[in-house]
Amino acid sequence: MHSVLGQRSVKENSYLLDDEYRILMQTLCQASAKTKDGFYPKYFFQHTALNIISLLCFNKRTDSVDDPFYREFENLMGTRFELAKVTNGSSEFFPILEWFPNTKFHNAMIESADNTEAFLGKLVKEVIDDKDKKPCIIREFLLKKDEGILDDLDVIYLADTIFGAGTDTISASLTWLTAALANNPHVQSKAHQELDRVIGQSRMPEVSDEQNIPYIRAIIKEGQRYCGAIYLGVPHAIDEDDEYNGYHIPANSVVILNQYGIHMDEKRYENPKEFKPERFLGFTGSSAALANGNYENRDHFGFGAGRRLCTGIHMAERELLLGVSRLLWCFKIENASPLGKDGKPIPINLDKIRNGLTVWPEDYKVRFVKRHDNVEKVLSGQS
Numbered sequence: 001m002h003s004v005l006g007q008r009s010v011k012e013n014s015y016l017l018d019d020e021y022r023i024l025m026q027t028l029c030q031a032s033a034k035t036k037d038g039f040y041p042k043y044f045f046q047h048t049a050l051n052i053i054s055l056l057c058f059n060k061r062t063d064s065v066d067d068p069f070y071r072e073f074e075n076l077m078g079t080r081f082e083l084a085k086v087t088n089g090s091s092e093f094f095p096i097l098e099w100f101p102n103t104k105f106h107n108a109m110i111e112s113a114d115n116t117e118a119f120l121g122k123l124v125k126e127v128i129d130d131k132d133k134k135p136c137i138i139r140e141f142l143l144k145k146d147e148g149i150l151d152d153l154d155v156i157y158l159a160d161t162i163f164g165a166g167t168d169t170i171s172a173s174l175t176w177l178t179a180a181l182a183n184n185p186h187v188q189s190k191a192h193q194e195l196d197r198v199i200g201q202s203r204m205p206e207v208s209d210e211q212n213i214p215y216i217r218a219i220i221k222e223g224q225r226y227c228g229a230i231y232l233g234v235p236h237a238i239d240e241d242d243e244y245n246g247y248h249i250p251a252n253s254v255v256i257l258n259q260y261g262i263h264m265d266e267k268r269y270e271n272p273k274e275f276k277p278e279r280f281l282g283f284t285g286s287s288a289a290l291a292n293g294n295y296e297n298r299d300h301f302g303f304g305a306g307r308r309l310c311t312g313i314h315m316a317e318r319e320l321l322l323g324v325s326r327l328l329w330c331f332k333i334e335n336a337s338p339l340g341k342d343g344k345p346i347p348i349n350l351d352k353i354r355n356g357l358t359v360w361p362e363d364y365k366v367r368f369v370k371r372h373d374n375v376e377k378v379l380s381g382q383s
């Protein structure tokens with residue numbers, strides 16, 4: 001997994017990320033032209049994230065959120081992530097509950113696994129049947145299968161891990177951050193000033209601009225802290241008895257990183273309930289670099305911690321940089337909620353969440369207003 005998602009492979013595929021985030025901005029321009037009432041952007045972000053993973057794994061992409069392939073994927077992932085939420089695993093925490101099996105949940109898990117195997121199995125077969133043998137992640141896994149290292153089901157579930165881990169995390173992060181930006185126009189103004197000063201209006205931001213746009217970098221880090229896609233990390237079990245801070249942790253205990261708890265800890269982050277990118281202005285390193293140093297100096301814990309740190313961290317950071325810098329370069333994001341008594345749109349309520357393995361804000365509406373006349377020309381490559 002590390003070789004297919006590592007830094008080198010991500011660099012080699014950077015053209016693909018670049019293309020998909022340009023197309024996303026074009027799609028948002030088109031969608032915005034159709035309505036003045038605003039819309040919930042989740043499906044656009046999810047479509048982009050899916051296209052990226054699907055191109056990397058299977059050389060396959062779709063043009064629209066209405067495409068049946070995208071719809072089937074969205075259904076499958078929605079069900080799987082809903083089933084995988086921590087509260088559905090209550091017997092992991094209270095073993096006595098194993099005496100009262102939850103047959104409905106158990107059957108739903110089996111049905112969901114069967115559907116996923118069928119969906120991804122079909123895609124793996126398309127790679128096997130591809131006469132041109134175009135390179136992709138699945139082809140690399142199939143080589144490992146030929147060497148006897150993986151079997152058919154391993155290939156399908158490795159693809160499942162990449163799809164599951166690499167799509168909803170990105171799209172939920174962008175969906176949260178868009179809402180936070182709509183609630184905080186003063187943050188957008190600062191970002192716009194930085195982008196106008198450093199990038200100008202005749203080209204879009206690129207990954208290579210990262211070091212020169214510290215405020216955008218800080219917005220991304222604050223987004224992961226203040227409203228990241230994961231509240232409770234992936235459950236892990238420990239092999240042997242352990243001691244931590246005077247607590248005895250018996251072997252086989254389930255251990256979960258309470259990311260939300262850390263991110264809202266006042267000792268670590270002053271006024272943690274405030275969306276304040278400035279707190280990260282002094283953090284020049286990438287989250288990947290900081291995750292490999294002393295935990296006291298980490299920016300945030302959105303990508304997990306320790307040996308099971310997100311394998312896709314390099315790709316995720318590139319995607320967030322392209323997504324956030326280009327959203328802000330192209331648009332002013334306006335809250336399109338109904339007006340409150342003060343005549344201003346009611347702020348989007350970020351405390352209301354939809355819970356799953358990834359968490360989402362409740363549906364909201366925003367308008368993406370083009371910032372200048374050059375946006376569409378640059379997006380279509382005419383500038």
Ligand code: HEM
Pocket residue numbers: 001005053161162165166167169170173228229230233234257302303304305307308309310311312313315316320
């Ligand atoms: C903002 C986006 C992302 C966030 C917040 C995120 C976060 C996480 C977290 C918290 C974990 C669990 C770590 C643990 O088990 O303790 C994880 C695992 C993983 N992530 Fe990400 N991730 C993101 C994007 C991606 C992307 C784009 C990919 C790949 C294309 C990816 C691939 C993976 C994989 C393969 C694992 C499993 C690693 C393992 O089990 O050892 N992630 N991620």
